[in-house]
Amino acid sequence: METALDPIIYKDLAEAKAALARHGIVIIRSIETDLGPAIIAEARNRVASSPQVLRGLDEEQLDALMEDLRKKAMRSAANLRKLYTRVLAQLGTEYIGDLVKELDGISALFTWDRVEKSVDTVNARLSEAGFDPIALQDPEAVSESFSLELSERWPRSFATFRQLADEAARQLEGPTGAAEKRTPARKRSGKKSTRKKKKGKGGGKKPKAG
Numbered sequence: 001m002e003t004a005l006d007p008i009i010y011k012d013l014a015e016a017k018a019a020l021a022r023h024g025i026v027i028i029r030s031i032e033t034d035l036g037p038a039i040i041a042e043a044r045n046r047v048a049s050s051p052q053v054l055r056g057l058d059e060e061q062l063d064a065l066m067e068d069l070r071k072k073a074m075r076s077a078a079n080l081r082k083l084y085t086r087v088l089a090q091l092g093t094e095y096i097g098d099l100v101k102e103l104d105g106i107s108a109l110f111t112w113d114r115v116e117k118s119v120d121t122v123n124a125r126l127s128e129a130g131f132d133p134i135a136l137q138d139p140e141a142v143s144e145s146f147s148l149e150l151s152e153r154w155p156r157s158f159a160t161f162r163q164l165a166d167e168a169a170r171q172l173e174g175p176t177g178a179a180e181k182r183t184p185a186r187k188r189s190g191k192k193s194t195r196k197k198k199k200g201k202g203g204g205k206k207p208k209a210g
Helices: 007-048 059-092 096-109 112-129 144-172 175-181 183-202
Strands: none
Touching: 007 059, 007 112, 007 144, 059 096, 059 112, 096 144, 112 144
């Protein structure tokens, strides 16, 4: 990639990719440590604010319900963390043309709308027990640092990276870039041509005896 791109674009793209990865890692860590507890807190508040439904549960049933809600909340947070980790790993590819095609999907995943869906399994369990669903109101419901990263720093960093990635992809579509993208195929064809040369050398006509 380096030989096919303008050196300045290559340098800026590498720096933008590193910055985006740093913000993504902070988001993932916040999800790992803060999202599950935030969901559990909302679920507890919902149960506590529904005395009529609570009267229908004995102590053992209530304990079982709260433990089930806790497990579902932590599992939802873990699943989202794994998803974001896999998506963030895509930034490591050197095939910019392929990465640019994935940017719309990456952009759609790193949003508050996607994080909000983490309460779905908890809400399903609350509904089974007769309680109303919960909702995380905004990113600050997870943590202040999470809100800052997801709502401000990540979008700004992503926009910069995307602009540079688009420009890099356009350069790679040019004559030099097209040749660079075909490098793996050129190497394979080179091996074939070597075999042909060896065959030609051994299979030529023998010189006539004097």
